[in-house]
Amino acid sequence: MMTMCSMPTPAPVSAKATCDVVPEGDTIFTLAARLRPVLLARPLRVGRLWGMPAHVRDASASADMTLDGRTVRDVETRGKHLLLHLDDDTTLHIHLGMTGRWEVRSLSEPGLGPAPPAASLVFETAFDRIVGTHLPVLERLTAAQLARHAHLRALGPDLLSEHFDGRAVAARFGRALYDPIGVALLDQTLACGIGNVYKSEALFLASIDPWATVAALGPERVAALLEDTRALMRRNLEGDLRRTRRGLDADRYFVYGREGQPCKRCGAPVAMRRQGDLARSTYYCGPCQGVSVQDRTRTTPTGTRTRTRY
Numbered sequence: 510m511m512t513m514c515s516m517p518t519p520a521p522v523s524a525k526a527t528c529d530v531v532p533e534g535d536t537i538f539t540l541a542a543r544l545r546p547v548l549l550a551r552p553l554r555v556g557r558l559w560g561m562p563a564h565v566r567d568a569s570a571s572a573d574m575t576l577d578g579r580t581v582r583d584v585e586t587r588g589k590h591l592l593l594h595l596d597d598d599t600t601l602h603i604h605l606g607m608t609g610r611w612e613v614r615s616l617s618e619p620g621l622g623p624a625p626p627a628a629s630l631v632f633e634t635a636f637d638r639i640v641g642t643h644l645p646v647l648e649r650l651t652a653a654q655l656a657r658h659a660h661l662r663a664l665g666p667d668l669l670s671e672h673f674d675g676r677a678v679a680a681r682f683g684r685a686l687y688d689p690i691g692v693a694l695l696d697q698t699l700a701c702g703i704g705n706v707y708k709s710e711a712l713f714l715a716s717i718d719p720w721a722t723v724a725a726l727g728p729e730r731v732a733a734l735l736e737d738t739r740a741l742m743r744r745n746l747e748g749d750l751r752r753t754r755r756g757l758d759a760d761r762y763f764v765y766g767r768e769g770q771p772c773k774r775c776g777a778p779v780a781m782r783r784q785g786d787l788a789r790s791t792y793y794c795g796p797c798q799g800v801s802v803q804d805r806t807r808t809t810p811t812g813t814r815t816r817t818r819y
């Protein structure tokens with residue numbers, strides 16, 4: 510099956526990052542850049558949505574599941590969220606979670622078969638077929654529903670926004686002073702777009718203990734960390750598979766997914782521990798990041814704020 514990794518149509522921005530196992534902000538940003546030239550101002554000859562998850566069904570209960578004849582007038586990203594704004598003033602809100610996949614194929618491609626039966630979304634313009642599968646969040650919102658959408662409204666500034674200001678966002682982290690930085694970076698209400706890969710890699714590159722609290726780091730260091738993470742993500746908006754290092758060997762990451770393997774800097778084994786009340790995996794090098802056994806097993810009060818799961 511041809512996927513976003515091997516699409517036939519030239520793309521202005523590579524979408525190969527979508528092949529990474531874990532979609533993060535760079536994945537969605539690149540996907541949006543890929544979708545714009547094939548969707549914008551091209552009426553949908555076919556527009557079908559299936560299998561909306563139960564937890565969003567109420568929001569879309571009155572929405573027509575058929576979008577034939579509609580046109581996508583704008584493609585927007587907010588962190589890890591994709592918004593397709595339609596010409597009838599409704600919006601499709603999509604999140605890939607851990608399972609979502611997209612493919613774009615030219616309708617003129619020889620041997621093009623039917624869309625996969627597991628598709629959540631199938632769009633066909635006069636030229637291309639766009640298919641989304643296994644999308645854990647797919648909801649059609651009216652303008653009013655979009656405006657008061659609790660989750661989207663709660664999102665912090667997008668790391669990939671051209672207006673991102675590390676100092677201003679570091680001040681937002683003041684509401685999570687007692688959170689470990691490895692937990693705070695994933696809190697999409699503080700800043701959105703960072704997932705497990707960039708969290709682990711950015712903390713390693715900055716030699717920061719993932720269990721250090723926001724308060725212990727201070728606003729200057731948090732601001733620098735955010736700006737460095739943003740730069741790391743921006744370097745992955747073009748090119749091949751996501752990577753944070755370019756070494757002589759094939760490893761794309763310093764620590765992520767490398768538990769038990771030698772640290773690229775000091776040779777000590779890379780470790781992995783679950784962190785926070787969502788038990789997200791954090792990869793790190795103890796010696797390089799100053800993590801002691803006592804540090805990584807200590808419990809830190811994380812307040813009562815609602816966690817943002819996606």
Ligand SMILES: [Zn+2]
Nearest residue numbers: 772775794797
């Ligand atoms: Zn090390």
